[in-house]
Amino acid sequence: MSIKTKKPGEYIRKLARKRTRSAMIRYFLAGGVSIATVWLFIIFSTSSAAILILLAGIGGSYYLCRSGRYFQKRALDAQRGAKAETDVADLLDVLELKKWHIEYNLRIQKWGDADIVLHSPKGKWYVVDVKSHGGTKIAENGRLRRRYGKNIYDFREGDLIHKVKGQAKEVRLLKSASWVTAILCFTRGGVNIAGDEINDVYVVSDGKLVDILLQLDK
Helix, strand or coil: CCCCCCCCCHHHHHHHHHHHHHHHHHHHHHHHHHHHHHHHHHHCCCCCHHHHHHHHHHHHHHHHHHHHHHHHHHHHHHHHHHHHHHHHHHHCHHHHHCCCEEEEEEECCCCCEEEEEEECCCCCEEEEEEECCCCEEEEECCEEEEEECCEEECCCCCCHHHHHHHHHHHHHHHHCCCCEEEEEEECCCCEECHHHEECCEEEEEHHHHHHHHHHHCC
């Protein structure tokens, strides 16, 4: 029976709700600042302080709205990430039928949480970090990057290869495993990497995840 102490995407859904609350609080404060600014401007309209009040109020409202939009965007990113984890979990149902043990959102010491940890019937361990970034993922000088048309960009989160290798190391210690294979799985865009591997980390699309796991487990 699979060890599912948490549901797929549970951690990141909580993060999405937290970011949404942060956005709404900032929008509410921006509205309050705007109302207070108008009220004070009317009261001090005959004073030289009126212009300062108006400028300060406009600046404060703009800052709060901009901060709210930032948190709203980050909340949408988290919601998309949670959906990606759930979609990948659905794909892994076939492995459960084959007696694989699967854990979701496993808390680890340094890297927050591991999206998916798998233990095969043959005793092999795998950690899968699920990502929903667009663009075609490519390898360039040993680094993972993404391509949109002719333009190539780094990932905003930094070195994803280093991160998932760190997760694999933490899971290896936590599970007392001799080795944990690290996998990056992308649910959007394409993956164009020779051999599906960069620096001992497998990088695949979600449609290839089950196949690569079964292949590695032979």
